[in-house]
Amino acid sequence: MTSRSRWWIRLLDVLLLPVALLMVLIEDVLWDAARAILRRVAALPPVRRARGWVAGLPASAVLPLFLLPEAVSHLAGFAATVLLAQGHVWAAVLLAVLVKGGATLVVVWIYESASATLLTVGWFARLHAAVLAARGWALGKVAPIRQAVLNRLRRSTPLGVTMRRRIRLLRPVLASIIGVCRSPR
DSSP: OOHHHHHHHHHHHHHHHHHHHHHHHIIIIIIHHHHHHHHHHHTSHHHHHHHHHHHTSOHHHHHHHHHHHHHHHHHHHHHHHHHHHTTOHHHHHHIIIIIIHHHHHHHHHHHHHHHHHHTTSHHHHHHHHHHHHHHHHHHHHTHHHHHHHHHHHHHSOOHHHHHHHHHHHHHHHHHHHHTOOOOOO
């Protein structure tokens, strides 16, 4: 390998590292959260019936059913970005959370209900394989950082314990500031 090609590979790694970190964030936080929500909703009888119905549809029906909320999700993300750039923070947040978040949950639900059917479509299967390859690359690039963060989180005390400890330590200070003395409980 020449020094020029090594330099080019390093430059690509630096440029693509933020993309890799974003993919890990999506994988570890958003995707897992979406799946947790969907597992709870999936136990409802109407949702189970709908899942069976979607799973039984042919690819020609499942594909548009999948792509419509996917397009809505992307359009909502674009619109939220425009609103944010115009200074409408709350409108952007609401649009992103309600519309984009809702559409993303629907996409995940449809994918989990009919992934076998979707993967029978050639271009969808190739795109799916490319996304999985990019995911594997991203996870490989940030694996040491990800593992260090996960180890640190496992060693740290839970947030509730930390907050209770801080509040307990701040009580006397706050009581003296506002002039209210309470006896310890």
